[in-house]
Amino acid sequence: MVSFPSRCLIRMIIQFLVDAISLGSFYALIAIGFSLILGVAHAFNLAHGEMILLSGYLAYFLNRQFSLPLIVSIPISMFSMLFVALCLERLLRRIPDPHELNTLVITFGLVLLLQNLMLMAFSADYRIIRPETRLLDIPVHGLFLTETQIVILTLSLATTGIVYLLLKKTFLGKALRATMQDKETARLAGVNVRNMHLIAFGLGGILIGVAGPLYARMAYLHPYGGMEATLVAVILTIFAGVGRIRGLLLGGWILGLVESATTLLVGSGWRELASAVILILLLLLRPDGLMPKWAKSTQ
């Protein structure tokens, strides 16, 4: 027989875990497209956050103008961002060496362009997708799993799973991984590296299209808010190691748990510091990311 205070404590712990894991899954969703593009195409897309915002604004527009629910606007956003990402790939394909550095410069220019376009189209006002009132009540009294959390958890698990299976179980995945590991060797083995870049950008665009509407639902939209999302993506990619899809989810969860525990136990003001300490420790202790052993075994 569990006494009332213990029951209450257990409920709180479960609620804490649910909140932290859904926050971590949200982070992973933001990072997955960035990591894939960086891994395969070696393009450091600084405009990643702005592309997420753009897709968030699209979902916001569909929601306000046509009352489309989030779940309907996500496929539209995926398709639109696929197009945007493919255009970006065509642009980056033309730039000369050093490729990585030049992608940084070009995408920085794109950041400014997108910020100003969004400012013109949506003004400097802060926008959100309004909350739904429906809630999924779990049998334990007082425990809440909001609709946003359910959507985030489902989509992050689904996208991570699909991308992981694609990379591990298909021929295309093998070619993508080969390009990720060594471009020249992949080319010698008959892989069309240019096409792999195109596919990586396409996949990255689709994943950005999933993350954007959820960003509008979880956080808020502002033309200059893209850097936050880019930073999350960069940090998680360092956490996990470039192209480590399962590592991204694990890293997101660790980050979510650390931030949430810090907020709960020490205070909200310390959460960024706690994340920074974890990141520094990880870089010192596991410089190849969270799952280097797994990565080596698959090579």
Add this chain to the structure above:
Amino acid sequence: MVQLFHSKRSPVVFASLVLCLLTVASLAHCGDPLRIGEINPLTGKLAKHGQEIHEGILYAIEEVNRRGGIKGREVRLVSRDDQSQPEVAINQAEDLLYRARVTGLVGGYVDSLVGPISEVAAKHRTPYVASASLQRNLTQGRRNPFFFRVARLDGIVEPLCEFLSVLVRPANAAVLFSATPGSTEFGDEIRTCLEKSGIRVSIFDKFRPGTPDFSSFLLKLRMERADVLISGGFFPDHLVLARQLREQRLSLRVYLGPWGIAYPSFIQELGAAGEGLFGMCAWNPGITLPGTEKESESFVKGFQKRFSKVPNTTTMHGYSSGKALLTAMERSLDKTGNVDGETVCKELRSLDLLLPMERLVFDENGDPKYYRQVVVQIQDGRMVTVYPPFRATGSIRINAH
């Protein structure tokens, strides 16, 4: 021509020429436009409020120019964007004072941007009237005779504390504030004030502006069973927090944000989830200082005609600061015939203006003596003034949220 300068009459000719030149120069000076510098976050994270302040200032200047300017001289606004970054704000202030040679500075949103501008203004002995600044030590810690502002922290903390201790009487309050100078000071002040009134503050927490998730904080709120939450976050922080409160069905008696909630755009953006929230404002259409109803209405009409949108409390802060500087410049020109820093500051110190937002009189530190906000509640999609009683247009609905 050369002979003329070598003749006996040359000193007379030379003196006449100098006199003519001086007359022309002085006439030209009379017709010269007066330049006012404005630094606001027109881009970056604070762009929304920066643009609102800019529109308020611009409206004040256009209003003066419509009446023929100041002593027949047109007033020109030289706008600069600080991109919501303090180091850019300093550069822009230096640029306005060195190159554009403005007579006075106006504008500014949040203390981290206003503070550095006020230092530059003091260095150049140029008056600066800040539109939105609260931090105490900008005026009280170090004396800056060139710095004035149209808002002050006491004008928010005092009515808020009275409202909570007189009308709400919470059993257990939580105070959340963002990591900015003004908000941190607000957090400290409100906690002290609530504790003095015998109200327990069980949570006192700071957060970074722009935090995307408050679920752990809400869990803490649930665990501590707080019935009132005072959040010193900004507009977007309230959007996220209020939405999560709604989603998690956390019942609080009062959720109050001193800045960021009392905006028509906030109500529109949040929809039903905003119902019952409390905010504070110094002015809004329909919420004006008694005795200024006509001016307020005329401002709203004129502003809507000019900008095709409804002004809000931030716009009015911009308008009030612009109005203060313009009036002081006009009086300075009237009395001394010039608008140098010292004389304009002297006029600012003796100013007594009745504006829709406040009766504007600066104290010896440059703070407004009579600035005091009112508490409003969102009821049926509208802002209703609920405190102080003499300005109330409705009664509070506790548990509406």
